[in-house]
Amino acid sequence: MSGYRHQVVIVCCALVLGMAGIAAPGQAEESLCLDCHDDSAMHAVAGTMHGSIGGGGNGACTSCHGPSVEHENDPDETHPDVSFGPQWPSDPEVRSASCSTCHDNGEQLLWAGSEHQQENMSCDSCHDAHQQQDLVLGKQESDKICMDCHAQVRSELHLPSRHPIAEGKTACTDCHNPHGGMGHAALREVTVNDNCFSCHADKRGPFLWEHPPAAEDCGLCHKPHGSVNEPLLTARGPALCQQCHATAFHPSQPYGSEGLPNGSANPNMLGKNCLNCHSQIHGSNHPSGARLTR
Ligand code: HEC
Ligand code: HEC
Ligand code: HEC
Ligand code: HEC
Ligand code: HEC
Ligand code: HEC
Ligand code: HEC
Ligand code: HEC
Ligand code: HEC
Ligand code: HEC
Structure with missing residues (x-):
């Protein structure tokens, strides 16, 4: 068993070194998450922007999922400190708080109190953290994700006169900050007019x-x-x-x-x-x- 574990650690270090391009962490003996969670979906994290957080490897896992000591010892009965599902999803605030430890400024500054936060959504309602291609970061794909929930807006885009969103010339996120805004309707600018002036x-x-x-x-x-x-x-x-x-x-x-x-x-x-x-x-x-x- 320990031989197997050793092998996994080597693979992991190689992954971290190869994909994230940083030095291997010194805490190889504690490489617990990846011992059990060793499928390709888990390893894909190493190739994302998050591959090197927490020192990489298991440190990355615990940066988002928490130390999860109980879960490591008894994985069938106890859940990780922060889980995004599917089995034991933590409350939305807990999930978002995990991301917000690092992302609480810039575009995400106004998340707390935003309409999406108040609707019990969390960061993972839109973001796919394990994939190298987080689809919501591309404008065309994010428009589709928005319209999955915003059916009324989707239907407005089929009216005879419309902003060229379906045509790909403007996107929902050109006008809205999905993480919340200073004014009305999560607009990027405080007033509707300033928002319009940014293009007109x-x-x-x-x-x-x-x-x-x-x-x-x-x-x-x-x-x-x-x-x-x-x-x-x-x-x-x-x-x-x-x-x-x-x-x-x-x-x-x-x-x-x-x-x-x-x-x-x-x-x-x-x-x-x-x-x-x-x-x-x-x-x-x-x-x-x-x-x-x-
Ligand atoms: C001893 C093996 C083992 C270790 C160590 C382990 N897990 Fe798990 N983990 C499991 C099992 C078994 C499940 C149940 C779901 C499954 O079959 O994947 C699970 C489920 C999960 C889930 C999904 C929870 C859900 O709600 O569906 C997450 C997230 C998770 N583990 C993260 C971690 C993290 C982070 C670590 C390191 C801190 C870790 N695990 C360490 C075995 C382990
Ligand atoms: C950037 C934060 C972040 C990091 C780093 C991270 N995860 Fe996750 N994890 C998530 C999120 C968010 C989900 C929910 C699914 C998604 O969005 O991709 C998830 C889902 C999972 C699941 C459940 C997936 C399923 O479909 O059953 C497991 C297990 C898991 N993570 C384990 C790990 C392990 C092991 C590591 C370290 C290699 C890790 N995670 C690193 C945020 C993270
Ligand atoms: C331990 C700190 C940390 C945690 C926790 C964390 N991130 Fe990140 N995240 C980073 C760093 C560092 C980057 C890369 C630099 C940057 O863009 O700020 C990044 C980048 C991103 C990006 C941009 C990716 C790209 O390709 O441009 C997204 C989206 C993101 N994080 C979402 C999340 C989500 C969602 C969670 C929670 C599931 C989360 N992050 C948790 C540190 C963190
Ligand atoms: C309603 C969908 C949605 C939710 C919920 C959401 N995001 Fe985003 N996020 C996006 C979209 C779309 C983009 C790309 C366009 C943009 O930059 O606004 C993005 C971009 C990002 C970026 C990269 C751009 C930047 O700011 O550097 C980070 C980091 C990020 N989100 C983190 C988070 C975190 C953390 C949360 C939870 C507190 C969250 N997001 C919740 C849709 C969402
Ligand atoms: C998981 C479902 C879901 C997704 C995905 C989603 N939203 Fe929402 N959004 C809601 C709900 C629910 C509300 C509150 C009720 C309403 O106004 O429809 C809301 C409210 C809003 C509001 C009004 C905010 C206010 O202060 O009045 C805007 C603007 C918005 N969303 C834009 C977006 C954009 C842009 C995206 C894509 C990046 C997006 N939404 C993705 C569910 C979602
Ligand atoms: C055939 C040209 C024409 C059309 C059509 C027209 N207007 Fe005018 N309107 C004028 C002119 C010229 C003045 C200036 C009259 C003056 O300075 O005494 C004026 C003045 C006004 C004023 C200022 C009144 C004031 O008290 O000084 C308003 C308000 C106005 N129009 C509104 C309208 C509206 C509403 C319509 C459509 C229902 C309309 N106009 C159609 C030519 C037109
Ligand atoms: C050209 C800028 C622009 C674009 C592009 C845009 N919106 Fe809006 N949106 C606005 C403005 C301005 C409001 C505020 C309307 C008002 O004053 O009530 C708004 C309001 C909203 C609202 C609040 C409810 C409502 O209908 O008034 C939602 C939800 C919304 N937008 C979602 C979206 C989604 C989803 C997309 C992409 C499909 C999108 N918006 C694209 C400018 C825009
Ligand atoms: C939301 C209300 C509103 C709408 C809609 C509106 N106006 Fe006005 N308009 C005003 C106000 C307020 C003034 C300033 C009146 C004043 O100074 O006495 C004004 C002034 C004017 C004036 C100059 C008149 C003067 O006395 O200086 C004209 C001409 C005019 N509007 C035409 C139009 C036309 C044509 C339309 C339709 C395309 C229109 N307005 C739609 C509110 C409106
Ligand atoms: C992100 C850039 C952007 C923003 C912000 C924006 N627009 Fe536009 N708008 C466009 C583009 C692109 C077109 C199409 C112009 C073309 O095809 O020549 C357009 C077209 C229009 C048209 C003409 C539509 C037609 O059928 O001819 C009106 C009216 C308009 N916008 C009003 C607004 C208003 C009001 C706001 C603020 C709520 C706004 N726009 C914000 C990009 C924007
Ligand atoms: C009083 C009503 C009224 C208000 C307020 C108004 N518009 Fe318009 N707008 C119109 C009318 C009417 C047309 C059509 C003009 C025509 O057919 O010649 C138009 C046309 C447009 C067009 C397309 C044609 C062109 O002139 O480029 C754009 C873009 C536009 N408006 C943007 C805006 C913006 C941005 C604002 C806010 C600063 C605004 N409008 C405020 C009535 C208004």
């Missing part, structure tokens, strides 16, 4: 003539994922504007041709989309753009 910088202004709702919240007129109304609008045509400009005088009330782009006062035009005239809906830098017409 031309809408940021400053404008000589602002349209207050655009400066306040793009979401007052746009749906972020998808909509039946082009382009991503919450409502169509005049109805969109009349939510706020209920008393807009000119659809019903005739007035002169001053200021109209082509000098025409044709009433038919007035029934058309407000944007025919008020084209600078996000704000205008034209000296006489106060009415957002130029």
Whole structure:
């Protein structure tokens, strides 16, 4: 038996040396986890970013699963200190706390209190720690993982007007931090607008003539994922504007041709989309753009 164990240790050290490229740990006699857990799925860990944590080898195992002394001695009856399942899954907080001992800053800083944390999810709901290819780290794959749970968002991405997520030009994680955010909806930026400006910088202004709702919240007129109304609008045509400009005088009330782009006062035009005239809906830098017409 001890000869067998010795062999395993050599294999392990070779693995650690070969795959993680670091010195073999000095505590070879304690190489217990890998004595029993010696299949390829376990060894794959050595080839991940985590191969060398805790000094590598069994030190890596215990960095995430805890020292697990009782389990080592009586593996059939006692579970490791931290288990991610399948048999004896620890509570989600215990599981995440194991990862958070090392990952409690940067993107993961706001995990505690995030919506996903409060929904009893844990890091391993999305991450696959034993695989060299943690699929969720790739944008296309992570979108799929998100949509497995977020069916409503998935359906919004099939609406006629949509952000090009299915097309691979934007990803859920371009706008959201799955580990939690400072503001609303785990967005990467505190406000919705700052989030939009990170790609649509031309809408940021400053404008000589602002349209207050655009400066306040793009979401007052746009749906972020998808909509039946082009382009991503919450409502169509005049109805969109009349939510706020209920008393807009000119659809019903005739007035002169001053200021109209082509000098025409044709009433038919007035029934058309407000944007025919008020084209600078996000704000205008034209000296006489106060009415957002130029
Ligand atoms: C004496 C053999 C032995 C040793 C040593 C041992 N285990 Fe296990 N471990 C088992 C057995 C048996 C199971 C039951 C499941 C199975 O058949 O794989 C198990 C299960 C597990 C599981 C899965 C738990 C679950 O909820 O399904 C984890 C994780 C685990 N061990 C980690 C460790 C770690 C970490 C160490 C070192 C600190 C370790 N084991 C040491 C034999 C051992
Ligand atoms: C980075 C943290 C981490 C390290 C390092 C780690 N594990 Fe795990 N382990 C996990 C997570 C998370 C799971 C749940 C499955 C997954 O996400 O891949 C798991 C699952 C397991 C399981 C159950 C797998 C199954 O399908 O039955 C065993 C057994 C196990 N680990 C043993 C080990 C051993 C032995 C080592 C050392 C070679 C080790 N783990 C290193 C985090 C880790
Ligand atoms: C003992 C410290 C430690 C623990 C515990 C730990 N990690 Fe890591 N993790 C690291 C180090 C070191 C790296 C590589 C450097 C970096 O990216 O920060 C890393 C990298 C990662 C990466 C990036 C991998 C890549 O390919 O870019 C992910 C994802 C990750 N860890 C998830 C987890 C999860 C999930 C857990 C818990 C199951 C966990 N870690 C537990 C130390 C740890
Ligand atoms: C809802 C799914 C989800 C959950 C839950 C989750 N992650 Fe992630 N994680 C991702 C995605 C997607 C990425 C890659 C995109 C990115 O960087 O945001 C990532 C990236 C990472 C990275 C590498 C990028 C970096 O920040 O250096 C680490 C480390 C990490 N996660 C750790 C964790 C830890 C620790 C937890 C638990 C406290 C956790 N994750 C929970 C989805 C998740
Ligand atoms: C295992 C299921 C699951 C996965 C996977 C998952 N989520 Fe969630 N997510 C939830 C649940 C449950 C909620 C809370 C209820 C809701 O808003 O649907 C939530 C909430 C959210 C919220 C709203 C947060 C808030 O503060 O209002 C965002 C944004 C989000 N998830 C984005 C993502 C992204 C991006 C991914 C992929 C990286 C992802 N989710 C993966 C289950 C999941
Ligand atoms: C272009 C940026 C952007 C992209 C890409 C994006 N979202 Fe969002 N998402 C938002 C904004 C902004 C909100 C906040 C909407 C609001 O104000 O209520 C939001 C809200 C959410 C919410 C909260 C519930 C809701 O519908 O309002 C969930 C869940 C969510 N997003 C999941 C996802 C998932 C999953 C993906 C990828 C399939 C994704 N998002 C892609 C910007 C985005
Ligand atoms: C990660 C980058 C990114 C972010 C952040 C982003 N967008 Fe976009 N948006 C795009 C891309 C890419 C397109 C497609 C442009 C194209 O194909 O020319 C687009 C297109 C649009 C369109 C036009 C859609 C159409 O059918 O023509 C609108 C409206 C829009 N975005 C609004 C927003 C709003 C509002 C926000 C903030 C909630 C936002 N975007 C955040 C990348 C982004
Ligand atoms: C008062 C309603 C309203 C608000 C608020 C608003 N938009 Fe728009 N947006 C529109 C309308 C209407 C269109 C269509 C314009 C057209 O067809 O000429 C549009 C078109 C767009 C387009 C696609 C065409 C183009 O001009 O590039 C993008 C991108 C866009 N908006 C981004 C944003 C961003 C980012 C914000 C927040 C800063 C925002 N919008 C706020 C009404 C609004
Ligand atoms: C969410 C509410 C809201 C929506 C939707 C909205 N607006 Fe506005 N709009 C305002 C506010 C508030 C002002 C500033 C009013 C003021 O200064 O008296 C304004 C100002 C204007 C002005 C300049 C008028 C002035 O008195 O300076 C025009 C023109 C205008 N909006 C057109 C539109 C058009 C066209 C649409 C539809 C595409 C639209 N608005 C949608 C809230 C909105
Ligand atoms: C045919 C072009 C045209 C159309 C269509 C049009 N407008 Fe106007 N609108 C104007 C002009 C020109 C002014 C400036 C009038 C002035 O300065 O006296 C104006 C002024 C306004 C004002 C400012 C009113 C004020 O008190 O100064 C608002 C608000 C407004 N329009 C909203 C709308 C809305 C909402 C619609 C769609 C229901 C719409 N407009 C359709 C040309 C148009």
